[in-house]
Every structure is written in C-alpha cells, then in structure tokens.
Amino acid sequence: MTALILDRVSRWFGNVVAVNDVTMTIGPGVTGLLGPNGAGKSTLINLMSGFLAPSSGSVTLDGTPVRGNEGTYRHIGLVPEREAMYDFLTGREFVVACSELHGLTDPAAAARRALGTVGMEFAQDRRISTYSKGMRQRVKMAAALVHDPSALLLDEPFNGMDPRQRMELMDVLRRMGEEGRTVLFSSHILEEVEQLAGHIEVVVAGRHAASGDFRRIRRLMTDRPHRYLIRSGDDRALAAALIADPSTAGIEVDTAEGVLRVQAVDFPRFTELLPRVAREHGIRLRTVSPSDESLESVFSYLVSA
Missing domain, CATH: 3.40.50.300 (P-loop containing nucleotide triphosphate hydrolases)
Structure with missing residues (x-):
C-alpha cells in the first residue's frame, strides 16, 4: 500500500x-x-x-x-x-x-x-x-x-x-x-x-x-446554510411547518417552478425534521435534492472563504 x-x-x-x-x-x-x-x-x-x-x-x-x-x-x-x-x-x-x-x-x-x-x-x-x-x-x-x-x-x-x-x-x-x-x-x-x-x-x-x-x-461547513430543492404534495403547509423550526433559516415558495427553496442551518437536525414533519402533516415528499452539494459548490465556498 x-x-x-x-x-x-x-x-x-x-x-x-x-x-x-x-x-x-x-x-x-x-x-x-x-x-x-x-x-x-x-x-x-x-x-x-x-x-x-x-x-x-x-x-x-x-x-x-x-x-x-x-x-x-x-x-x-x-x-x-x-x-x-x-x-x-x-x-x-x-x-x-x-x-x-x-x-x-x-x-x-x-x-x-x-x-x-x-x-x-x-x-x-x-x-x-x-x-x-x-x-x-x-x-x-x-x-x-x-x-x-x-x-x-x-x-x-x-x-x-x-x-x-x-x-x-x-x-x-x-x-x-x-x-x-x-x-x-x-x-x-x-x-x-x-x-x-x-x-x-x-x-x-x-x-x-x-x-x-x-x-x-x-457537511462540515457549518457556517454556510445547506440549500435544498423540495417538491411536495402541499408546499405551503410544508413551508409553514419547517420555518417554525430553528434548523431552517429561510424558505422561498417558488410557485412557477413548483418547488420550495430551503436554507437549513443545522444539517443533522433538518434531515431528521423534514421526514418527521411530512409524516405528521400527511404531506407527500416527491423530491428532496441538495442544490449546493456539488463539487463546484464546495470548491466555490472554499475558494471564497
């Protein structure tokens, strides 16, 4: 080796x-x-x-x-x-x-x-x-x-x-x-x-x-919010439930694209919160996709730090 x-x-x-x-x-x-x-x-x-x-x-x-x-x-x-x-x-x-x-x-x-x-x-x-x-x-x-x-x-x-x-x-x-x-x-x-x-x-x-x-x-970059694109059966109800939790810093409801753009400041807490909230409110999650977990995003964050 x-x-x-x-x-x-x-x-x-x-x-x-x-x-x-x-x-x-x-x-x-x-x-x-x-x-x-x-x-x-x-x-x-x-x-x-x-x-x-x-x-x-x-x-x-x-x-x-x-x-x-x-x-x-x-x-x-x-x-x-x-x-x-x-x-x-x-x-x-x-x-x-x-x-x-x-x-x-x-x-x-x-x-x-x-x-x-x-x-x-x-x-x-x-x-x-x-x-x-x-x-x-x-x-x-x-x-x-x-x-x-x-x-x-x-x-x-x-x-x-x-x-x-x-x-x-x-x-x-x-x-x-x-x-x-x-x-x-x-x-x-x-x-x-x-x-x-x-x-x-x-x-x-x-x-x-x-x-x-x-x-x-x-995931170790705790000073930068994690960004997600989420599609669900009820975007507005899901947004209201998520924004009430401190792990979520901001949510944009994009009605034209039919997605939520979510900023999560506490990655471990948010990954536990999202499926729990969806289950409690009977909301179907269709897509949960990180929008800044590509190598390009990571490299950009490191270079600009």
Missing part, C-alpha cells in the same frame, strides 16, 4: 511562498488535487515527485524521503503539465528511451505494453512533432507508466484531449486506483474530478484548505 506523505511542507522561491505548511497523505485510489490558478498545485506535484526539494518539512514515499532517492523514483510515475519531449523521436522511441533510463530488462516490451495501455499503438512510429496535443498527452502518460509505478502523479493530464480520449484516460486511471495504486491528478475541470476522484485535496493560496470526500467537506 503506497502512501505519499507531506509533513508541514513549505516551498518558497525568493520572497514568494508557493506552498505554505502543507500536511497531507495521498494513499491508494484516485485523488483529485484542486485549487485556483497559482494555488500551488504544480509545485506540490513537483515536490511529491522529487523534482523540487521542500524549503522546510518532508515529503516521503512509504516512509522514505523522495528527493534525491533513486529507489523511490522507481515507484513514481510523473505526467507534467509542461511538455519536455524530443519531437524528432517517434512515440515508440521516446517511451523505449524512458524505459532504458529506468534500467528495465526488456525496454521494448515495456514500451509496447505502456503504449497499448494508453491506446497509442496506431501512431507509435510517427514522429512526436506530428502529434496532436491529446496524442502528446497520451505518450507522456505511456512514458510515466513504462516502469509500472505504484504511485502516479498527473498535472492537468486531460488538457487537449477530445471527449473520447478523456473518457479512455479516465478509465485507465480508475482501473489503476481499483488495483490499489496511488493516483493523484490535478484538473481545473471540476466535472472530471467529480467523475473520477474518490477523494479530493484542496489548496488555496499555497495552503491546505480541505481534504476528503467533497460531500463530507460540505
């Missing part, structure tokens, strides 16, 4: 603090790394992969320091956002060269396997200079997978991919997570993170802002 652990990690460049006292553990499964532009996501990935040394704190892989440790590099695959590829090589030559750098016993077979995993066999003998952005992303992915790492770090891996390529890569990452590998990816497209990641880490202005399942994070 591979785990990357950051313990009070900071990294500064001159007077600029890119990462500030971050502690987090990235374990098996798929983790999404979120944050606004300039939040420190790429710096964190470079710290975890050993490309950058922390200014303070430690980054370890299963208890072993990552930076400058050849043994740990054998267990980490990296897909950087920036491209640093040899365009005069073919895709196959590039991935074979990467497998040789890892000292694999059969570089050609390893490259063939990695290219097959990302679906690039059809273009493996074309020069990288002729590749589209999405194809270049997939060859970078093959290079990161060629030594069969137990931890995979990806910085905006879906950039430039068409919808089909994106879904195929998602399937690869999901399968790796199910196999028990540690997969961390950053993305600015929240829908991708919501579909793929079972766990999220959020950084804002270089600091660690939240960790876990985004629904659990939302």
